[in-house]
Amino acid sequence: MKFEPARNLHYVAQKRRVREDLRFVTGGAKFVQDIALPGTQHAAVLPSPYPRARILSIDAAAAEALDGVQLVLTGAQLATDCNPIRLGLKLPEIRWYPLAVDMTRYVGEWVAIVVADDAYIAEDALDLIEVDYEPLEAVVDPEEAFAETERFVHPDHGSNVLYHGNFLWGPVEDDFAAADGSLGLRTRWGRSATVPIETFGVLASWNRGTEILDVWASIQMPNFVELLAATLGYPLNSIRLHQDVDVGGSYGVKRGIKQSVLAGYLSRRLGNPVRLIEDRLWNMAGGDAHGPDRIFDTEVAFNNDGVIRSIKIRALDDAGAYPGRAPFQLAKPISALVGPYRINSVKYEAISVCTNKTGQVPVRGFGQAPTNYMIEMAVDAVARHLGLDRLEVRRRNLIQSHEFPYQIPPGSEYDSGDYQTVLQKGLDLAGYDQLLARRDKARAAGRLAGIGIATNLEPGGGNNIFEYLMDPGAEITTFMEGCEVRVDPQGNITGIMGTTTSGQGHETMFATILGEELGVDPDDIRIVHGDSLSALPTRSPIASRMAIMLGSAAAGAAGKIKDRALAIAAHNLDREVEDLEYSSGTISDRNDPSRKMTWEEICFIAYRAYHKLPDGMEPGFQAQFIYQVPGGGKLPDDDGRVGIYPCFSFQAHIPYVEIDPGTGRVSVLDYAIAHDCGTVINPDIVRGMVIGGLAHGIGAALYEKFCYDDEGQFLSATFADYLMPSVHEIPDVRDVEHCTPSPLTSHGQKGSGEGGYLGAPAAIASAVNDALAPLGVTIHELPMRMHDLEALINEANSK
Amino acid sequence: MKPAKFEYLRAESIDQVVQALDQGDGETIVLAGGQTLMPMLAMRLARPAMVVDINHVAELSGVEILNEVEGDGELVIMACTRQAEALASPLIQEHAPLLSKAIAFVGHRQTRNRGTVGGSLAHADPASEIPLAALALDAWVSLRSVAGTRRLPLADYFHGPMMTARAENEILLSLHIPRAPGTRGAGFHEVSERRGDFAVVAAAAVIGVDERGVCDHAALAIGGADGRPRRIGAVEDKLRGQRLDSVAIAGQLSEIGAALAPGADQHAGAAYRLRVARVLAERALLEALAEAGP
Amino acid sequence: MNNFDIRATINDVPHRASVEPRLSLLDFLRDDIGLGGTHMGCEHGVCGACSVLLDGVPIRACLMLAVQADGCRITTVEGLCNDDGTPGLLQDAFIEAHGMQCGYCTPGMLISAQALLAENDEPTLAEIKDAIGGNLCRCTGYVQIIESIQLAARRLREAAR
Incomplete structure (x- = not known):
C-alpha cells in the first residue's frame, strides 16, 4: 500500500509518557514468574558437566522415590514421544532434542528434567540422579572444527560444517585489479550475547477437556507455536500461546523452544500445569544464551584517495553444538554487507561450523553487529594504511543523500538517508575539535587516549528471504504483521496486537499511531495482546521491525475504520463519501459542516x-490489517540479488576513551551518537533503545565473553564471570536525532532497536586502536579485555 | 539455584555459636552477612547440616579502641560489623584509613549493607580487599572455640585460596589492628574489570616517615597474585631507612615478583598479575607516601 | 528439618509465616507473600533485581534467608506506591523520564534510588551511580534511569520547600 507523506502530527513524535511504564514501576507487571495456576508443578534440569561425553546410563530411581517428586524424564524417553526440533537449515542427521540423547554435546546441556511439588524439592531430586558418562575429547576451536575429518559433534552428520557458501556480487576481481592497492585484515568477534536480566521461563497447562495446551512464555520469536506444535506432534490449533506476558528483556535470544516443549510435554503427561523457570546457571550454559562467535578474513581494494572499490569477506562462525537458526546470522548481514559505503562489488564466503559449545541463538541485529565491526575495522585499516584521516575516508565513501534509493551489490535497496549530515551532527555534538584537543593533551601527559569513529546501518523491517540465499528451497517471501482494531458499542477503541513485548514499548507505539490516524488521544485507546488462537498473524518483535510493520499495519487498520465510518455516514447523510470529512470521529459534510454524524451515532x-x-455491510465495527514487508515478496534474481530488509537506519558514533597503560583498563569517558531512524514515534522510547543498545555494544567491545578452556569446559556461567556493564562502565551518553523519513512506511518511521548495538563495538574498537596508535599496535579482537590490552601495551613498550 | 536442606540456629551469644560449632562435626557453618555464603548455598557448593546465624549476637558487632590508656593500644573490629558500618566508622577512618580505603572497593552498597568484616576474613578470597588491607596493617584475628580464645597474626592466618588457620570448631571473633605511632600514610589501589567486582589484582601500602623525612615504616601487600594475600617483605626492607620519592620507590619494586606465585583464570593470566602487581604496588606506595607527608 | 515461625512487617502490613530454613527471602516475598514486584535475576547477588529495603536499608533479597527476616521491616517496590495504589513520587519520575524498558530491573532500581533519596535529596551524579552501581540493567544504558532519579530529587526538593 502507499502512504501519504506525514501530515501535521499531534501524537506521533511528541514527548508522551510510555504507557507500559505504570505497571513496571508499581510491581504490577505480569512476567511468567508472576503467573500462578492452581496445582502447578515445578521443573528443574540436570546439566551435563562434560563438553562431549557418551551417556552410558542414567539412574533416576532415588530421585523418583523422593517425597514430592512427580517425574524424572530423560532424553531417551522423550525422544520416543516427540520429534526433533526443526533446524533452520535442512540438516536431517543433526537431531536436536530438548534433552541430550545418548551423547552430551556441550557443558550445560540438559540431560534430565525433574518435576516436583516445588522448586527446592526438584533440585533435591537432581542431586539424586546418577549419570554414568564416558567423557570424549571435545571439538572446541572453530578452525579445527572446520578442518576436522574424524571427530564430529554430530557423528551422523559426517562433518562439523553446517553451511559453506560462496557469493559473488559484481566484478570483484576486476575491481581489485583496477584498484591502487589492497590490504587484508583478520577480525574476531567474541562469543557474547544479550543476557536479559530475566532468564527464560515457561508455564504450560494441558487441558484434557478442551485438548488445548495453554502456554505462557517469556519469548520473542516468530514461528514459536509452529515449532512447538511440530516438535510435540500436535495440530497447530491445539496450542494457545498467551502473548500478554511481560518479557524481561530479550533482544533476540528468547526462543524458548526446547524449554516449552518440555513444559508442554510434561504438563500433558502429568495432567498438571508445569512451570520451568531457568535459573541463571541453567540459562547461561544451557539456555538460549550464546551469540555469534566469528572470525572474519577481509580483503579490501582501494584507491590512493581512500575510495574503496571492492571487498572480499570470509566469515567463519562457531554455532556451537546445535545450530537452530544460527547459520542464518551469516545471511541477514547480506542486507547491508557493504555498510553505508559505495562499494562496487563484494565476494562473501560464509561458513558455519558446530563445536562442543552452547548453541548459538539470534542476537540483536542477527549477525549485523559483527559484520559492521568488521567493515569499520577495514575502513580504519585503509585510512591507517594510506595515512589518511579516518573521517575523511568515510566521507569519501559514504553514499550521498541524492543517491537514494541506493541499491548495493547484493541487491538490497537502501530506502533513504543523509549520512554526511548525520555524521556531521555527531561530530558537532561530540565537539570534535575540542575532543581532538582533549585527546592530544592527554597524550602529551603520557596517557593513552583515543577517539572512535563508526558509521553504521541498521537494517529494519525483517524479511526472511535471506534464508533462500542459503537454502533455495525456502521460498518464503512474506514476513507479515497483523493487527485488529475494534470499536465497541460505546465508541471506545481497542487495538489488538499478536505478539509479546519485551521493553520496546509496542503498546505505546501502536496506540500513538492509532490515535494519530483516528484523531483520538492515544491514552484513551486500549491495547491488548491477543493469544495465538485469536490474534492475527505476527512475526514477533525481531529485526527492528515493529514500528515499521505493526506501525504501518496500525495505520492501515485505522484507515479501514475511517472508511467504514465514512461509508455509514455517507449512507445516512445521503452524501457521497468524497463529500465527507473525518475529524476525530465526527464526520461532516465539507460544504455544510452542520450536516454531520457523531462517533456515537456511527457506533450505534x-x-x-x-x-x-x-447495503451489504456486515454489522459490528472492527478492521483487520495484515501488512506485507514493503518491497518484499520477490525471490532473488538470476545474479543472486535480492532486497532483504526494507528500511535502513543510520548512526554515527563518536566515543572517547582512555586506557590505563599499567593495567590495560579502558575507561569510556565520553560518547556522542547521532542517529536517524526516520520519523520517531515516541522520542523517549527511541532514545532509550539507542542508548541502551550502545551500552550493550560497550559490553561486547570491552567486557562480555562466554569463555571456554581448551578442553571445552565452560567458564562463564555466573554474573561474576560474564561481565555486563554496570552504570559505572557507561559514560554520560549524549545523543542527537536526525530525521530522513522512509518513503516506505506509514509515517516515515524506520527501525531503532538495534542501531546502538550495531555500531558501538566498532566505535569503541576504533577508539581503542586510536589510543594505541602512538605505540604502533592494533587490536582486532572483541572483547578487548584489559589483560589483552595490557599485554599489547607492555610488548610495545618493551621493544 | 535453591539450597539443599539444613538446620538453622539463630544464636544469641558467642557461647551458643561455639557450642554449636563444637557439636557440628565440621558440618556446621556460620552465617554472617551471607554475601558469599548464600550464593554458595544456592549453588549447593556448600551443603552444611546446620547454619548458625550470628546476626543477632550483639557482642559480635562494633568498633572500638582497646587499651587506650597506654597510648598505643589497638583498634578492634568485631566480626559481624557490617562493611557499610565499617566504611562509615570515624574510628576506622582515623586509626586505620587504609581499611576505609579498601572497603570502599568492596562490592556495592547493597552488599556492604549486609556483608561483614569478619565474613570477608573468614572466606579469605585471595583477591579480596579487607584481608589485604588488614595484612598490610599487621593485624591479628581472634578465634574462639569452646576451648577458649586464641590470637593469630594474619601472616599466619591465611593458608591459601579460601583456606585459613581457623579450625572447624572456631568462630572468627574479631579483627585487631595495632594503633601506629606517628603519622602514617595509606594507599590502596586495585584493578577489576568492572567497578565493584572482585579485584583481579590489588595493592595495599602503609608508609611512615620520621621528622627527618626518612621512611621508618613500610608495609606492602599484594592480593590477587598468589593463593593468599602476600606481604612483600623484601621491598619493605629496602624502603625502610630511605628518603622516599617516586624514583626511589620505582627503583625498589623489582623483587615483588619473587614473592608471588599467581594463578591464571579467564580474567587474567599469571604474567598479567605479576606485571600489574608491580604497577599497583607503585601507585599504592606513592599514595601512601603522599599522605605520610614529610 | 523444622520450620520456623517468623513475623515481619512487609510494606507496613504485619505478616506471620512458617518457613523452611533454606527458603530465601526472595522466594518468600514472591511465593509466600505474593509480592511479585521483587524479581529473580541471578540468585547469586550480582544483578540487584531482587533489591528490597530491610529496616530502611537496601539489600539483596536473594542473599538472605526468609527466617532471618523475623522481626524485620521490609519494603518492596509495591510499598513505594501511595496509599491509594497510585505511583509514588519516585515511581512517577521514572515514568515521566522513561527510566526503564522491559521493567525487569526496575523494582531494584527504584529500591536503590529510594534509599539514596531518603538520605540525600540533592545527590551528585557520582552519588547516584554509587547508589545504583549494584543494579544491572540491560535495556537502558542507565542514562534515562539517572535522569529519572535526578527528576525525582528535584521534585522532592520542590515538595520540601
Whole structure:
C-alpha cells in the first residue's frame, strides 16, 4: 500500500509518557514468574558437566522415590514421544532434542528434567540422579572444527560444517585489479550475547477437556507455536500461546523452544500445569544464551584517495553444538554487507561450523553487529594504511543523500538517508575539535587516549528471504504483521496486537499511531495482546521491525475504520463519501459542516441499527490489517540479488576513551551518537533503545565473553564471570536525532532497536586502536579485555 | 539455584555459636552477612547440616579502641560489623584509613549493607580487599572455640585460596589492628574489570616517615597474585631507612615478583598479575607516601 | 528439618509465616507473600533485581534467608506506591523520564534510588551511580534511569520547600 507523506502530527513524535511504564514501576507487571495456576508443578534440569561425553546410563530411581517428586524424564524417553526440533537449515542427521540423547554435546546441556511439588524439592531430586558418562575429547576451536575429518559433534552428520557458501556480487576481481592497492585484515568477534536480566521461563497447562495446551512464555520469536506444535506432534490449533506476558528483556535470544516443549510435554503427561523457570546457571550454559562467535578474513581494494572499490569477506562462525537458526546470522548481514559505503562489488564466503559449545541463538541485529565491526575495522585499516584521516575516508565513501534509493551489490535497496549530515551532527555534538584537543593533551601527559569513529546501518523491517540465499528451497517471501482494531458499542477503541513485548514499548507505539490516524488521544485507546488462537498473524518483535510493520499495519487498520465510518455516514447523510470529512470521529459534510454524524451515532448504527447500514455491510465495527514487508515478496534474481530488509537506519558514533597503560583498563569517558531512524514515534522510547543498545555494544567491545578452556569446559556461567556493564562502565551518553523519513512506511518511521548495538563495538574498537596508535599496535579482537590490552601495551613498550 | 536442606540456629551469644560449632562435626557453618555464603548455598557448593546465624549476637558487632590508656593500644573490629558500618566508622577512618580505603572497593552498597568484616576474613578470597588491607596493617584475628580464645597474626592466618588457620570448631571473633605511632600514610589501589567486582589484582601500602623525612615504616601487600594475600617483605626492607620519592620507590619494586606465585583464570593470566602487581604496588606506595607527608 | 515461625512487617502490613530454613527471602516475598514486584535475576547477588529495603536499608533479597527476616521491616517496590495504589513520587519520575524498558530491573532500581533519596535529596551524579552501581540493567544504558532519579530529587526538593 502507499502512504501519504506525514501530515501535521499531534501524537506521533511528541514527548508522551510510555504507557507500559505504570505497571513496571508499581510491581504490577505480569512476567511468567508472576503467573500462578492452581496445582502447578515445578521443573528443574540436570546439566551435563562434560563438553562431549557418551551417556552410558542414567539412574533416576532415588530421585523418583523422593517425597514430592512427580517425574524424572530423560532424553531417551522423550525422544520416543516427540520429534526433533526443526533446524533452520535442512540438516536431517543433526537431531536436536530438548534433552541430550545418548551423547552430551556441550557443558550445560540438559540431560534430565525433574518435576516436583516445588522448586527446592526438584533440585533435591537432581542431586539424586546418577549419570554414568564416558567423557570424549571435545571439538572446541572453530578452525579445527572446520578442518576436522574424524571427530564430529554430530557423528551422523559426517562433518562439523553446517553451511559453506560462496557469493559473488559484481566484478570483484576486476575491481581489485583496477584498484591502487589492497590490504587484508583478520577480525574476531567474541562469543557474547544479550543476557536479559530475566532468564527464560515457561508455564504450560494441558487441558484434557478442551485438548488445548495453554502456554505462557517469556519469548520473542516468530514461528514459536509452529515449532512447538511440530516438535510435540500436535495440530497447530491445539496450542494457545498467551502473548500478554511481560518479557524481561530479550533482544533476540528468547526462543524458548526446547524449554516449552518440555513444559508442554510434561504438563500433558502429568495432567498438571508445569512451570520451568531457568535459573541463571541453567540459562547461561544451557539456555538460549550464546551469540555469534566469528572470525572474519577481509580483503579490501582501494584507491590512493581512500575510495574503496571492492571487498572480499570470509566469515567463519562457531554455532556451537546445535545450530537452530544460527547459520542464518551469516545471511541477514547480506542486507547491508557493504555498510553505508559505495562499494562496487563484494565476494562473501560464509561458513558455519558446530563445536562442543552452547548453541548459538539470534542476537540483536542477527549477525549485523559483527559484520559492521568488521567493515569499520577495514575502513580504519585503509585510512591507517594510506595515512589518511579516518573521517575523511568515510566521507569519501559514504553514499550521498541524492543517491537514494541506493541499491548495493547484493541487491538490497537502501530506502533513504543523509549520512554526511548525520555524521556531521555527531561530530558537532561530540565537539570534535575540542575532543581532538582533549585527546592530544592527554597524550602529551603520557596517557593513552583515543577517539572512535563508526558509521553504521541498521537494517529494519525483517524479511526472511535471506534464508533462500542459503537454502533455495525456502521460498518464503512474506514476513507479515497483523493487527485488529475494534470499536465497541460505546465508541471506545481497542487495538489488538499478536505478539509479546519485551521493553520496546509496542503498546505505546501502536496506540500513538492509532490515535494519530483516528484523531483520538492515544491514552484513551486500549491495547491488548491477543493469544495465538485469536490474534492475527505476527512475526514477533525481531529485526527492528515493529514500528515499521505493526506501525504501518496500525495505520492501515485505522484507515479501514475511517472508511467504514465514512461509508455509514455517507449512507445516512445521503452524501457521497468524497463529500465527507473525518475529524476525530465526527464526520461532516465539507460544504455544510452542520450536516454531520457523531462517533456515537456511527457506533450505534454499526452495532444496533442494521436498517441504517449501507447495503451489504456486515454489522459490528472492527478492521483487520495484515501488512506485507514493503518491497518484499520477490525471490532473488538470476545474479543472486535480492532486497532483504526494507528500511535502513543510520548512526554515527563518536566515543572517547582512555586506557590505563599499567593495567590495560579502558575507561569510556565520553560518547556522542547521532542517529536517524526516520520519523520517531515516541522520542523517549527511541532514545532509550539507542542508548541502551550502545551500552550493550560497550559490553561486547570491552567486557562480555562466554569463555571456554581448551578442553571445552565452560567458564562463564555466573554474573561474576560474564561481565555486563554496570552504570559505572557507561559514560554520560549524549545523543542527537536526525530525521530522513522512509518513503516506505506509514509515517516515515524506520527501525531503532538495534542501531546502538550495531555500531558501538566498532566505535569503541576504533577508539581503542586510536589510543594505541602512538605505540604502533592494533587490536582486532572483541572483547578487548584489559589483560589483552595490557599485554599489547607492555610488548610495545618493551621493544 | 535453591539450597539443599539444613538446620538453622539463630544464636544469641558467642557461647551458643561455639557450642554449636563444637557439636557440628565440621558440618556446621556460620552465617554472617551471607554475601558469599548464600550464593554458595544456592549453588549447593556448600551443603552444611546446620547454619548458625550470628546476626543477632550483639557482642559480635562494633568498633572500638582497646587499651587506650597506654597510648598505643589497638583498634578492634568485631566480626559481624557490617562493611557499610565499617566504611562509615570515624574510628576506622582515623586509626586505620587504609581499611576505609579498601572497603570502599568492596562490592556495592547493597552488599556492604549486609556483608561483614569478619565474613570477608573468614572466606579469605585471595583477591579480596579487607584481608589485604588488614595484612598490610599487621593485624591479628581472634578465634574462639569452646576451648577458649586464641590470637593469630594474619601472616599466619591465611593458608591459601579460601583456606585459613581457623579450625572447624572456631568462630572468627574479631579483627585487631595495632594503633601506629606517628603519622602514617595509606594507599590502596586495585584493578577489576568492572567497578565493584572482585579485584583481579590489588595493592595495599602503609608508609611512615620520621621528622627527618626518612621512611621508618613500610608495609606492602599484594592480593590477587598468589593463593593468599602476600606481604612483600623484601621491598619493605629496602624502603625502610630511605628518603622516599617516586624514583626511589620505582627503583625498589623489582623483587615483588619473587614473592608471588599467581594463578591464571579467564580474567587474567599469571604474567598479567605479576606485571600489574608491580604497577599497583607503585601507585599504592606513592599514595601512601603522599599522605605520610614529610 | 523444622520450620520456623517468623513475623515481619512487609510494606507496613504485619505478616506471620512458617518457613523452611533454606527458603530465601526472595522466594518468600514472591511465593509466600505474593509480592511479585521483587524479581529473580541471578540468585547469586550480582544483578540487584531482587533489591528490597530491610529496616530502611537496601539489600539483596536473594542473599538472605526468609527466617532471618523475623522481626524485620521490609519494603518492596509495591510499598513505594501511595496509599491509594497510585505511583509514588519516585515511581512517577521514572515514568515521566522513561527510566526503564522491559521493567525487569526496575523494582531494584527504584529500591536503590529510594534509599539514596531518603538520605540525600540533592545527590551528585557520582552519588547516584554509587547508589545504583549494584543494579544491572540491560535495556537502558542507565542514562534515562539517572535522569529519572535526578527528576525525582528535584521534585522532592520542590515538595520540601
